[in-house]
Amino acid sequence: MLEAIFSEELFLYGYLLVYLLVLGLVCFYGLHRYQLVHLYYKYRRNTPRIRACFLHRPRITVQLPMFNESAVARRLIDATCRIEYPRDLLQIQVLDDSTDETVNIVAQAVSYWREQGFDIQHRHRKDRRGYKAGALAEGLKTATGEFVMIFDADFIPPTDILSRTIDYFTDHRVGMVQARWEHLNRDQSLLTRTQAVLLDGHFVIEHAARNRSGRFMSFNGTAGMWRRACIDDAGGWQHDTLTEDLDLSYRAQIKGWKFVYLPDLTSPAELPPDMECFKQQQYRWAKGGAQTCRKLLPTILCSRLPKRIKLEAFFHLTSCTVYLYMVLLTLMLYPVVYLKVHVFAEGWLRYVFDFSVLLMATFSASMFYIASQRELFRSWADSLKYIPFLMALGLGISLNNARAVLAGFFGEPGEFVRTEKFGVGCSGSRWKDKAAALRRADRKIKLQPFFELAIGLYLLTCLFLCCGTLRVSIGVPFLCLFMVGYLYVSLTTWFGHRLGGLAEDLQGADLVSVPRIESAVMAAPIRPDHGPSVPVAPAPVIPPGSEFSKDQSVNQK
Template sequence: MLLFARYFERFRMRGRLFFLALMQLAAGLITWSVTVPFAFYLNPIDWAMLAILFPAQLAILAVLLINGFEFVEVLWHRRWQRHFPLLDALPPERQPFVSIHLACYNEPPEMVIATLDSLAALDYAHFEVLVIDNNTKDEAVWKPVEAHCVELGERFRFFHLAPWPGFKAGALNYGLQQTDARAEVVAVIDADYVVRPDWLSRLCGYFENPKVAVVQCPQAHRDFEHNMFRRMTAWEFDGFFRIGMHHRNERNAIIQHGTMTMVRRSALERDGGWSEWTICEDAELGLRLMHAGYDLVYVDEVMGQGLTPADFTAYKSQRYRWAFGAMQILKARWGWMTQPGPLTPGQRFHFLTGWFSWFADALHLVFTLMALIWTALMLLFPQYFSLPLKLFLIPVLSFFVAKAVLGIWLYRKRVPCSWRDTLMAAIASMGLSHAIARGIWLGLVKRKGEFVRTAKQRRLRDRPSAFASVREELFMVIGLAIAIVGMVLLFGSKYEESKLWVAILVAQSIPYLAALIGAWLAHREGERVG
């Protein structure tokens, strides 16, 4: 604790005291949990519950300390050590040639054309745009984009690949082969992004430093203000780029994203291009470049805006893909993250612990299922299975409260949205818990995943039912509701333990209820933008 207080003197005193209190709380709780068997008589059922809840408490405390460190650094830092502002534009003779790559599959042509028009308006002397359409079957979708590239002139080149392997990474690797020999920087943008005219001119100066391999801007969104579902997801996305990316940037450990990103071409080619074995090729490339000794720069300035996912199905599938891909990277690069090497301790810390919140979602699913089973056993066989001691339950319930309070507090300080938007963003985030849990567990046991395009527009003639995308979450809500009613009918309010157990079941149901709310709002609001 003293080492932390001294090493992080750049934090304000109240921040250091806050985190030291968290550390003391964690140490005290672990000590108390270890001594419980010596202070209380435990029957075999109590021992079984202790065996389940003690590892859960360790995981909870790890997540709480990691989130607490982020909270303290973001809220109470004196100044950012690695702050990267927009730069003055370089004179044309010093501007590096930039090759902009736009990979797309089955995207609405008018959406892609809007992106191309914004690129045509760039205030930059030396650039080209490569549009790589991979595996779109309907000519009515890709032909208008090809025609528009011809209209925009020789700077814009269109490639239609069919069939082509490797998902988005495969398309980007093909684009790399077609890149103009003069290009020193490769920029990647999603098909729905409209960029500022000064995107390249205000950022390319960072590549004059030979150690810089990546310049990353935040993902941001447009046309969401009057659609409640799109609005809540837009603000949910915004939180990571206002909070988590700054926290990681302090130790040169940002997550590279597949849009609004610029990469030094020589570093990209020397390190093998885009990895086609993972469905998160962008984050994996960033990690590889850090391992190669390069710096990654995060400029927290909105230089382009895209569209939010069209519906809850698209929203869930995108986060599932990120969680699955994260596990692919974790398995493939485990040695990099756990053993001394080119990665700094700070980089290893962030790439190991940065996904802990997602592991918490995975564990939440496991413990919810276990709580349902235990509740069923108590209801069916009360003579054999009893309520856990309240001493086991209070720390678990306190974690739910603490995590919610810290998250909302940090959001209010860092994200420029209203209280209502903050709460709706929290609902959106919690509603993804089940999708993330599935992505984590399947990513750990499966080797390959399918890259599913995140739909920004659906154009469905027959809209599915509101809850078609959240059937599993609906079953979980029903199961938890039955468990809660059964507990109330059997135990009433006679015991403190029964009230605490019901409170835990209610807390466990919140993410699944949030998913139902998100799916219903997406269905009600439809696909309208603006």
């Protein structure tokens, strides 16, 4: 009898110990968010500055990779051809892997702009070998530019983006300049608002903290300009991961190239308004992050890089593993709530434990995203109401992303599944109709939403049990966040074209702001010879290809 009791207690304490270990890992990454916020505020004034300008503008190639982007292809090409830069120094490559009507749309657009005098190419591949990385590498074979700008299909590049980035390359050490993403449909629905806050945290806090403190940052796959020599020196575009941008970024910085991040230079793009598309995008990013971690982290840790760079690279490349820990916590949550009532029956120790977890894990995430909204908007307090749902959404996609992480660490490279673009904001665009049509066309039965729904119902049951037995603690709000996240993600995966736009329908949103942004770009006049659109600050002029002293280069104070 005593042996049975002892064995049961041993199991219970062992179970609790495993839970505490997993929770400790989550808190470990939560503490890292505090570190990023600290670095941001410490180095926020360490802004990059242009210390010299090109005497003669260098030649630039703009690459537009796309695959079956009929809703947005023409918009991107038109906006790119209205970029203000000397026409004889600008080459545009439409790297088209499409298998649908996009091919004809692109061909017509390219033909039109070629007649206007632009050096624009339509490079259509009949196979997707290497996916986006393969298309970019193929385009470089005929690229004539010393510098290469890249835009994904859903972006609308501002007319002055080349003029505002090119002079940072007068520092021969700079290999890449990244602009910040802005969002065409930020206010379309609850889902897009939440995504916008998530991405704002990445671009406003993470990127600035890493770049300005001298740590490694990543190119985001679009809205960035590369020095062609940097791409070649780092080994070129490689397609053994699904995040070719992250992969090349680290390989280039390991080689000693410097990156520049410009948070004040923005390029608007479309956020996925549909849950299934959002999950596909998250899956690709999580899997690609795990693949890049597996590929490059050992090299980084064994290199002679400074310890601060190694430590930040470790957190950056392994951050995707948090989704694995979150799934484990989800499944272990209620038994642990029950155990804590008995193990910490005296009371105060249980609340100290719960409050510590709240401070390290939950509050760190809240502070991270609140800081980004405060830096972006004067009326940042309005974004506070989205923080709880942001956390719930992050928990709700944990199963989706945990599968991706496991596939990234242990599986094959896999197919690059593009994120569906709906052309939201375009005249006559009806994204919900298109989302519904995509679901009708995809008749494959997907089991993941069933598991997400089952987990959500399990957590709902746990919540009732906790409240019904009066075993209520600070941990109960965690249960609510987990439950709301899983139920929302599962239900909107099935009914996303209805529920995903619920906020839009209730508020009568007409996406008024989106056509205004787009029309401003499209209405830009076509000049015979595009020149710089913004005045250049006084600086010494220098010919392209010159070597520069440290006091003439980009100043990272």
